[in-house]
Amino acid sequence: xxxxxxxxxxxxxxxxxxxxxxxxxxxxxxxxxxxxxxxxxxxxxxxxxxxxxxxxxxxxxxxxxxxxxxxxxxxxxxxxxxxxxxxxxxxxxxxxxxxxxxxxxxxxxxxxxxxxxxxxxxxxxxxxxxxxxxxxxxxxxxxxxxxxxxxxxxxxxxxxxxxxxxxxxxxxxxxxxxxxxxxxxxxxxxxxxxxxxxxxxxxxxxxxxxxxxxxxxxxxxxxxxxxxxxxxxxxxxxxxxxxxxxxxxxxx
Numbered sequence: 710x711x712x713x714x715x716x717x718x719x720x721x722x723x724x725x726x727x728x729x730x731x732x733x734x735x736x737x738x739x740x741x742x743x744x745x746x747x748x749x750x751x752x753x754x755x756x757x758x759x760x761x762x763x764x765x766x767x768x769x770x771x772x773x774x775x776x777x778x779x780x781x782x783x784x785x786x787x788x789x790x791x792x793x794x795x796x797x798x799x800x801x802x803x804x805x806x807x808x809x810x811x812x813x814x815x816x817x818x819x820x821x822x823x824x825x826x827x828x829x830x831x832x833x834x835x836x837x838x839x840x841x842x843x844x845x846x847x848x849x850x851x852x853x854x855x856x857x858x859x860x861x862x863x864x865x866x867x868x869x870x871x872x873x874x875x876x877x878x879x880x881x882x883x884x885x886x887x888x889x890x891x892x893x894x895x896x897x898x899x900x901x902x903x904x905x906x907x908x909x910x911x912x913x914x915x916x917x918x919x920x921x922x923x924x925x926x927x928x929x930x931x932x933x934x935x936x937x938x939x940x941x942x943x944x945x946x947x948x949x950x951x952x953x954x955x956x957x958x959x960x961x
Contacts, residue, residue, distance in 0.1 A: 757801040762809040764828040790817040
């Protein structure tokens with residue numbers, strides 16, 4: 710009888726040890742806190758334990774907000790979802806090339822804080838804001854699906870490529886060495902506040918695209934939308950077929 714009792718005690722202690730180890734290992738993957746909204750209701754927030762990053766790849770989210778920090782050691786990612794049962798399935802991790810990858814759902818908002826953003830890739834979001842400070846890096850790649858509302862300002866990149874597929878709107882500003890814009894949906898894109906010497910723009914949908922350049926332009930319109938451009942210094946260098954198309958407008 711004593712032997713059985715001792716075995717039961719040892720087994721219980723072993724199970725307690727396993728629970729502690731599992732809890733510690735889980736906390737390293739995801740820390741869950743509670744944030745209070747303005748309405749007074751609380752929503753669970755996933756704060757992944759991640760390493761430093763300078764590139765971002767967000768596959769899916771509802772609202773994405775990027776904020777600056779004053780130190781390279783200050784960085785974080787927070788994901789808040791309407792339904793707490795979604796959080797265990799949300800992924801946020803950093804790859805070997807220092808890329809933060811986030812895959813959430815359309816019911817989740819993402820807040821990212823970092824010292825610098827060398828490359829930003831957004832696949833599918835409802836709203837993206839980058840307005841707090843001067844964002845600088847080598848390359849910016851943006852893919853917008855659906856009815857996204859995008860506000861990007863004060864950016865400085867050597868290369869930037871924007872792809873718009875939905876019916877949303879985008880307002881862009883900053884300085885870019887070489888700009889590529891592709892509009893395939895019905896949305897409205899205003900890039901007239903981007904200073905760039907080189908623009909390659911393609912409009913294949915029925916939306917509206919506005920842009921300008923200080924040196925070179927390569928424009929292509931295959932859809933029914935309107936492309937308005939402004940380049941006073943290189944007006945004579947633009948090919949003649951641009952003036953023959955009614956949906957390519959010169960506006961300054």
